[in-house]
Amino acid sequence: MITPRAISACLLLAALALGTLSDALHERAPVILGGYRVLAADFHVHSFPLSGSNLAPWDIVMEARRQGLDAIALTGHDNVWEGRAGRWFSSRFGGPLVLVGEEIHAPGHHVIAVGIHRTISWRLSAAAAIDEVHAQGGIAIAAHPLAGSWPAFAAAMGKLDGTEVVQPTALESEENTAQLRQFYERARAAAIGSSDYHGAGPLGVCRTYVFSRSATEQGILEALRAGRTVVFDRGRIVGDPALIRLAQQDGRLAEPPTPPPGQGLLAALSRTCGLLGLAGIVFFGFRASANGAVPQTGQHSRHSHSARSRGGRGGHAEKTVIEPPSP
Template sequence: MTRLRGVALVVFVGAVALGTVRDPAPVLSGSAGLMLEADLHVHPFPGDGSLPVWELQREAGRRGLDVIAVTGHNSRAGLAIGRLVPLDPAGPIVLPGQEVTAPGFHLIAVGITRLIDWRLSARAAIADAHAQGGVAIAAHPLGSWGGDDLEALRSLDGIEVAHPIARGPRSVGVRLGEFFNRVRAVNPDVAPIGSTDFHMTAPLGLCRTYLLVGERSAAGALDAIRRGRTVARDSNGRLFGAPEHVAAVERSLAFASPRAVVPGDERLIALVALLALGALSLGGPPR
């Protein structure tokens, strides 16, 4: 029986190792046309998130995302640790960012190269994001934001209009929509954004942004946000955006290629590991 346990242990460890090596790399969602699916508000570990950057990339691929933005609260520690493990160049695009967490506003800065000082005003924080070549998105705005500085509102590139907090009281979703419409009155090209605000529980891409891009690249993703060529999707599948953009997204989704989640050989490896684990448990205590 001891020999059986030894063989089972070797098989189990081997199957787990093989499954890890063969774990399929994240793939792009295969949406027809030049459309990318993005979650632009993702918290990493270390920080308020549960996964390091390289695992966020893999999980994004499993969730059918093409782009994520890693946005720690006033921190780039998660991005720094993320450099320890190379990202998969064939996987989803990972954009560096920050959630500027300040009294009176939260701002998602995407595509930046250094930390933005949280003590800045909303207007100055947006200007800093732009100076770094990034975009600025108002995070989960439910009322007054940044002191309602008109120049700051005019400078925003995007607004989170779809966010998991809207799954609560209906008034929350209404307030997100009201803020978006109020800003759009003075900033007609502001981009509707859907984000999960991932920490530990809500799955990546629960709310997401469809980016109508000129190219599949980080630059293409940022340009789509700047030009307001986005559509936000909430957790119920509702789409928010200009009618022509919504129509383009619906056409693209209708022709999207199906994605294989777990290939057959991966299931076989998992079955072998499970059987080996069962043999270990039936082998009784070692003698």
């Protein structure tokens, strides 16, 4: 007889097999527009375990390749070790360009520091933190600058190199979108699209197209300082007007795919089998008792001390008797 457990196990195995088979890497040809190398980048990515994300830095690097990203900034919450670990992995085993960064996680505001090498204290004001970022040769991006953080950024508006104009916060509501757009127009800094990746949704769901002179860290930082970025946001395009025209005429740049991640029949079968298999295995994975007997309703028994003292030894199936609790 085919049991629910066997079916669930088969579904899970099928999901793993199909998912792994469909997990192929698709190399993309470099995009060159107007003499610039256009790099798809995500400048706000967190990793496990200390930044509230699901995956370790090396897993993030491998996933970024599959999501078609040319560059990422690993921005640990008040630490740079995640970026260093990711950069080491990428330099050793290949992958997108990894920039060392930090999300300076102050209570009233968050600043993304990209291209730094030392942790910057969260206790600094936004302006002082940005000065420290620049002293280290990096660039500073206002992270999800909703209205609540505007007072903290008031003294730093002229110092910002970039501001997040689209990220998951904006996807949550039009009000958030409007606030991020207002801040961008006041800051006059480079338009940035980031995923603020913590594990929900794909890496690079919002991304920045950087028009860089070279596919290097310094090239990216120089392009960001010069404001040479374009960001797609649900049919709207934000960024340098000249570069937007260039991108529209060319037509190769586009928003990340809006259908579910993992396109294709194999991926769809994998997630379907996976979800059904998981539901089955968690509810039918193990039987109630060693011999498959059904605990009968109304059955009463007495507690046995000797039975308890024999408990826990390997392979020793024991009968422990128990009184139902009194109401």
